[in-house]
């Protein structure tokens with residue numbers, strides 16, 4: 001190590017880097033530099049034997065000043081990129097703190113990967129490529145549609161108040177048009193303002209991007225709208241990021257990750273379909289982009305609009321009247337735009353249908369009639385593959401996955417047995433591997449079998465021109481190849497498909513004009529799920545699916561949503577039939593108040609993965625014991641602990657995946673701040689428990705704050 005001659009000019013900087021998880025190093029390291037660098041400056045720094053991207057956090061001062069001369073120097077500054085601003089840094093800090101992750105990990109993951117390896121020369125080239133678009137015409141946008149009274153009122157409220165807003169609009173009520181005009185008002189009134197529009201699914205971005213480009217490219221140039229999602233190449237992502245960071249992009253459209261876009265002039269955030277579970281991450285920093293949007297809007301002084309036909313119960317509860325403690329302004333748009341009417345919901349009692357009937361005879365009749373009239377139907381079943389399990393009736397063998405506590409799913413198309421958890425796949429055995437019986441049979445039904453079954457049932461049915469019925473299937477299997485989803489969707493739009501079969505993928509967002517019948521084949525499972533959020537998800541999914549029908553007024557007058565159920569009188573289906581989300585929400589909130597569940601309490605999960613179930617649970621149990629028996633001796637901890645319920649460690653629903661055993665432990669508190677305080681203190685206890693002998697097989701653990709599935 002070289003001896004450093006400290007000069008008057010030498011400054012010490014705390015710099016965020018991405019260190020490996022649970023490394024002994026923290027993620028805030030001290031480096032020296034000969035010039036002062038403001039917080040938010042992007043730098044290159046040495047880390048071990050390599051060089052990595054770093055972000056200046058602050059100057060190290062006073063007692064933090066290093067006494068050793070081992071402090072390494074900053075290698076260089078990323079020239080030409082303005083420092084990230086204070087609000088962005090605050091967002092990162094909040095996210096790391098709230099979700100119990102290291103700040104370096106959160107910060108560096110929020111930046112485009114491509115920044116890491118880039119040289120100043122390459123950066124200059126990229127920056128030239130994104131120089132402002134000079135061709136933007138100043139032609140006024142004359143295409144703006146007239147708003148309905150409901151839309152006008154909502155827009156006026158958004159203009160007059162500071163929000164935050166919950167735009168509670170039924171499917172087809174024209175929420176997107178409200179977003180478009182809110183953005184339009186903002187961008188024309190404030191010449192530098194920027195807006196962030198978030199959607200839950202990557203395959204919904206092209207549609208939305210098209211609408212935004214069509215509206216705003218003529219006004220602000222084609223650079224004005226950029227997208228950010230995981231489908232972009234690293235170079236595309238870097239480009240979008242730079243244009244936004246430089247303030248040239250006026251609108252950023254994106255999925256969850258876009259919440260961290262650097263937008264120096266951010267004034268408006270829209271979170272469309274705010275209830276969608278995909279806004280919450282399922283690994284790494286499991287942040288909720290919706291919740292971060294509310295925080296970010298507050299620190300930026302920006303407005304935020306959460307939009308949904310079936311809001312999350314958290315947002316719904318927050319939008320109760322101010323007099324009752326509500327913090328979000330609720331804007332209701334109950335009507336559909338134009339003449340479109342919501343389809344009539346029909347519940348079929350499967351207890352009174354022929355045994356073994358997959359499609360009840362009255363539903364089959366309804367489908368047949370629609371096809372004969374040249375209309376389209378959409379049928380969904382939330383299970384892909386041909387059958388969820390193969391079974392030998394002689395000896396009881398089932399197609400279990402050798403690596404997971406789950407069955408392998410039978411895919412007839414390539415005669416494979418595939419595990420949907422670990423990916424393990426092989427060909428279907430000719431005979432039962434245990435007893436040699438050649439008559440092994442599928443149990444249950446997936447989309448692949450439903451498609452085949454429908455084709456058989458409808459083989460004699462003719463379309464208006466006398467031709468045969470055309471069936472298409474859209475699920476994760478049929479859309480594995482890039483571009484195949486777009487192709488299949490285009491075929492549906494073009495009227496080349498009569499029946500669309502699929503998983504919940506098809507229920508979301510797509511604007512199919514000619515569908516007049518939607519059917520849910522077997523939605524009951526969620527009614528009996530151990531996850532308290534399952535009914536909320538089911539209601540939202542069915543309502544969205546219903547929203548796919550009857551969008552074209554000329555066809556929509558007799559559109560229908562069919563539900564096949566063994567519990568047709570269940571209150572959830574009754575509320576759905578009436579399109580009555582408020583009643584459904586009130587029922588659910590009532591149950592949750594009584595059970596002390598969110599939004600009336602805050603939760604966190606600790607998940608542990610280990611070589612054996614014993615060591616996974618031993619780790620969690622040890623951390624729990626320490627919390628209950630050792631932490632009370634800590635100064636000031638008793639009142640925090642009093643507000644926390646720590647449940648016992650239990651195996652996860654799918655206990656073993658890819659030979660790794662999984663266990664979890666739930667924490668609950670009526671007070672969010674208490675839970676936060678507890679988790680922050682408990683981190684060191686968890687780290688210490690990792691080293692116990694009983695926890696030897698432990699592979700990793702993580703905290704999930706506000707978990708979405710339990």
Ligand SMILES: [Zn+2]
Nearest residue numbers: 392395432435
């Ligand atoms: Zn057998």
Ligand SMILES: [Zn+2]
Nearest residue numbers: 401404419422
């Ligand atoms: Zn498996």
